[in-house]
Amino acid sequence: MIESSQWHKYQKEIPDGPFFFVRSCIRQTFSMGAEAMLQKILKEYLGLKVYEDPRHTCCTGIAYHTDIVPIETSMTVIARQFSLMNEMGYEHLLVSCITSFGMYNEILALWKEYPEKLEEARKNLYKATGRTFEVPKSVIHTSDIIYKYRNELAAKMKYKLVDCNTGEPLRMADHVGCHYAKIFPMKGVGGAEFPQVLSGLAEPWGARWIDYTERRHCCGFGFRHYLLQENRGYSITHSKIKFESLAPHNPDLIVTNCPGCNMFLDRWQYTIAEMEGRTYDKFGHGIPVVSYEELAALLLGENPWDIGLQMHQVQLETLMDKIGIPYDESKKYLGKDGEYIGKPDTPEILLV
Amino acid sequence: MKQFGYTTLTKKSVNIYETDTSLWKELSAANPEFKGCLSCGACTAACPINNSGTTLNNRRTIIELNRGMAITSDAANCQMCNRCSLVCPKGLNTRRIFFELIRKRTEEKQ
């Protein structure tokens, strides 16, 4: 843990709810199960009131950042989310995605700075849907909640981030999404330069947190970098820079709080292995990448295949073996109702 | 190896903590005056060879040697006219840097 007086000023107030929950497009697509698990943790393990409205939509983040939609569209869509929240009687917005978290905060800051833009959004929303809205009392990211209740969760956990053979704490690296605190440092636990939102989980959950040189570097999920094939070299290079900086520390896992970072740090390990014939761990399995809620669910004793861990590129069996979490290999590729959903191809270099 | 239509890019930055500065140590021990270079660039501005489109650059060469980086000037281009030393505010024998590099290369060849 970082010991310093200065970073403590970046301690945001995290309310206890009740929360109006908005989903992440990327997390739903690539980490099926993660968001369901997240809601289970919040509702069942922590007893928080979390409501998810089936009518809510994408925040437009990806389209906005790639210049596909103008900001007026984003403002109207976000205004509609707020309107739904008002209608259901909630005041605290709980965001699952870092891009969305950045979007909501950016739009709110814009409205605060330019009240005429808020009026414009009100007008546009009313014209389009007949709805009105008020801004939320707070915008909270789900990793903030997990951070807030890290000790409560630790008490309920069946497993610790400890090597079951040696008793040594596992080496945990973190990567915090850029739009979490780099846009508005006061909106993140620990600020932009030395975020604590994930590193703070290490100690109560039994791991040893490792700092590394490129901790603050982009994961490679820069929208303009990966969307076009011509630019994708930049994206994968960013990930490579991070892995090269991480490799000497021999991390047992990387924890992320951004759906995009989670996906890119995971999938690019396969691509780099195919391109350059190398992996960044000792045995060729790659470095496991998990999000905070996947990790929490795993340590709480949830079934790894219900969390959706089989959807990861870098397989998590090595990590589960280290911790001593039992899993049933035969059920790995069974769907919700027990039907076989098919096994993906095996890559040549990255061992699965 | 698979083709993806894009590749990883090579890092441009130089790790100056692991460069080889032995050549600088050797040259600056024999010519301590080089160490006092202020990087003003008067030498390069005066150089007729630099001005005729080559990469020959006294100022840059001294820094590259000092940092242990790859030398971008081709010392063989230097005509030894000594205009660089004439304008040096610190009175360094800036021409000598190329003279030394050429001598070094000749020694290595033998």
Place this chain on the structure above:
Amino acid sequence: MKELNDAVIIGGGIAGLQCANILARRGRKVVVVERADTIGGHVAQWHTCYPFGLTGKELVDKLTTHLELAEIITNAEVDNIERERDKYAVTVNGKRHDTRTVLIATGYNLFDAHIKEELGYGVYPRVITSVELENAWNNNTMPFDTSDTDAPRFAIVHCVGSRDLKCNVTHCSKVCCMAGIKAAKELKQHYPTCQVTNYYMDLRMFDTSYEELYHNAQTEFNVQFVRGRISEISLGNKGRLKLKSEDTLLGIPIVDRVHGVVLMIGMQPPATIKVDNEDLAKNQNGFLLQSDPINANLTEHPGIFIAGACKGPKTITETLADAKAVALAIDEYVTK
């Protein structure tokens, strides 16, 4: 009738002491008011002062030869300064002091290096400030642990809290260029096998003997100078620190890995002083404004003088000269 002082001097740093010493020697009744529990200000904690090589303590001692004639109040808070016709009433720790003149010599505040978050001060113990380096030399301790290497590398980062609009600082703190090179030489003397690199934006060697110091550091001490601002300090392997910058003279981004970093922290304006409940006028950098182009120590209030680094960053030499000038100005004012 209440006792009337000739001057109340707010600030017991070298400017205040120099002025008090001169006035006391000339038989003037002087009160020195110091916020801290000892006099000497920032200079008292410097290990060596360039160019004369005195320690800060020795220098302060030279300024206190006649101070037994003056009243010195330490741990003092100035509550109020009020004008009463041709004199002032200064309330210090609740007690009133009547005086003909007041000298503001409150010096400067040090820049809080925590604010430059990307430099990791307060996070990585191997990142220290120039003040902590002086303190280490004062205490005869080595500032950095280099037990794991024969050839340590150190970096000195210039302009931390100077010329930085993001920190609301537009001014140059003036002395850090010289002090940074002095620090590099001292590191080299204490760690003979080390390599020191100074990361600067400009080297402003404005005073006599400063350019010589620079030349000497280059040629005798092999100190490396890189023109480029550090963008980020992060943790490297084995507890070492990685510094990113661009070598702007080559146009190449570089990464350095070092055992210790010294941040040359700049000078910030001192706390506000109020006269008749109004702030004294400030210049564009937040330091106190001199109201007259010729007489460098005057303010808009007759009888209130300013001297030293409260007017803007100053070297020790400049501060002492300024304080001597203000002593003359006060003496003349009181005689009149």
